[in-house]
Amino acid sequence: MGKQFAAMLPEHEEFIRRQHLFFVGSAPLSEEGHVNVSPKGHDSFRILSENRVAYLDMTGSGNETSAHIHENGRVTVMFCAFEGPPNILRLYGTGTVVLPGSSEWESLYPLFTPLPGARQIITIDVHKVQTSCGYSIPFMTYEDERETLQRWSVQKGEEGLKQYRQEKNSASIDGLPTPLGEMNG
Template sequence: MGKSFEAILPEHEAFIAKQHIFFVGSAPLSGDGHVNLSPKGHDVLRIMNANEVAYLDLTGSGNETSAHLEENGRITVMFTAFEGPPMILRLYGQGRVILPETPEWEALAPMFTMLPGVRQIIAVKVHEVKTSCGFSVPFYNYEGERNTLQKWAVNKGEEGLLAYWQEKNMISMDGMPTPLGEKLSTGNL
């Protein structure tokens, strides 16, 4: 049933391109910390090459993935077919946070459509790709993207977003610092 690969193959890339949602999993090294699982919508993921992907990370009520990546880099990105033939595809790798106004941001940002509320790019060096059957995943029909977050971000404005990030995105729910928080605390964003 399950198969393991060292890289993203063309058939994997085709499968990923058809998905309207993906999930990102991360966790701190401490067994006492929270495991985080976040859904991601919109056209925010790019396959850079057979062993690297990146996604545009939009503002959220927390910034757990960022804190976990800062601590240990471990990340899993999961795609599952809700339409068509069943399949689950996971990308296992080491992630890093790329913040605005850095050379790496300047190199990657043109690959994305900048959406209101963008806070960072998450880049992942993929060391293993695993597929599994997905036989028990139910069918769901895609109706469209929600634009609620973008409307919220536009209404907040740049100063409002900075204030929100300072309140909600500087540290994780387990008290771990995030790269965004470190940059905000020095006034460099």
């Protein structure tokens, strides 16, 4: 059965640090809006305190999480054990989008390994941690990170990435603005 906690315990933090993959879920307020779940990889997740986390977000084909957080703040992060004992861990919280050039970016970005195509940092104030069994999650072996997105970002270059973000990352699929879109609008 699932257990709930007001903050991450040391064993939760240790579990998170061992994972190579996490999922981010968000949704707009509109009933007609699309719920979004995004897989994230690379060494892009950081624990800032027992109730605060952040991840370095890369340029991608959409920017749904950013738009949803900008609209209503709600976000959930999920980790699954694909190796070792079964476990699922969810972090429920309120997110903030941190853009390059801001003072918060300058303090957070050095915590991450620089990756080409980094577009924003998502911080999350965690108000609930939940663990559950994970008995149905299959075993999968980690092989390596894909370098496709990094190669694509390098090939695009800074100007190409800026143009791509303006075209593809300024609004959600439901038309909600993102902080990137407002900054460039």
